[in-house]
Amino acid sequence: MAKGPNVNWLPVKDDNRPVNLDLTKFHFPLPAITSILHRISGVLIFVGTAVLMWLLAESLSSEEGFQRVGEWLQSPIVKFIVWGILSGLLYHLIAGLRHLLMDAGIGETLEGGRRGAVLIIVFSVISILIAGVWVW
Template sequence: MQTDNRPLSPHLQIYRLPFTALTSISHRASGVLLSVGALVLVYWLAALAGGPASHASASAVLGNWFVQLLMFLWTFALFYHLCNGIRHLFWDAGYGFELETARKSGVAAIVAAAVLTLVAWIIAWSA
């Protein structure tokens, strides 16, 4: 069988998104997750205002390990959106557009979000 170097169809090629594109998509996704998490926050505040019985019911729901995991991820989304938003503010000012700088600032936003999430949960569990 003869093989030649003709280009493949686009659906046969493997595309890899640049890191900056992934951080941009993640920023939008974290914004959506924050909206959903805000609804959970409203539920908790309404239960708090509803009295001891509704607060106990909400505490039982929100104390579940799976819901706690979702809240941990929501906290990460919050801090990621914050850190990446600060990164975007620098971009709006005209700084950090070089490829290497953009990659480093993206990594820094992810690391800072992880550290802030861990610190927030450590403080919350120790209180």
């Protein structure tokens, strides 16, 4: 029999209680919501970069391509897509600044996390609305 470290030091509960995996039943605190949104906005930026690069390549392909992209950008659907990508970028930037401040030791307490989350929401809403006015 092989000898090794004893790993039975953690208490183990052997019961048959049901596990609730319905995420709609959980109440997430605001810092958790802002953290999840930060990750989602990163994915949006990743996908949105491909869209923006395609538009750039099309506009640089020829004079006709440039005119086509100019016409597409007048469409409300394309404006909404560009605004969505820009919104994700702004939110990710603001939430990322909070993470940098936390790396510097600022806002690491429970109360600091809550205040930081509120500030993220406030500054993001303001900047996203300004971006919406600019795009439209």
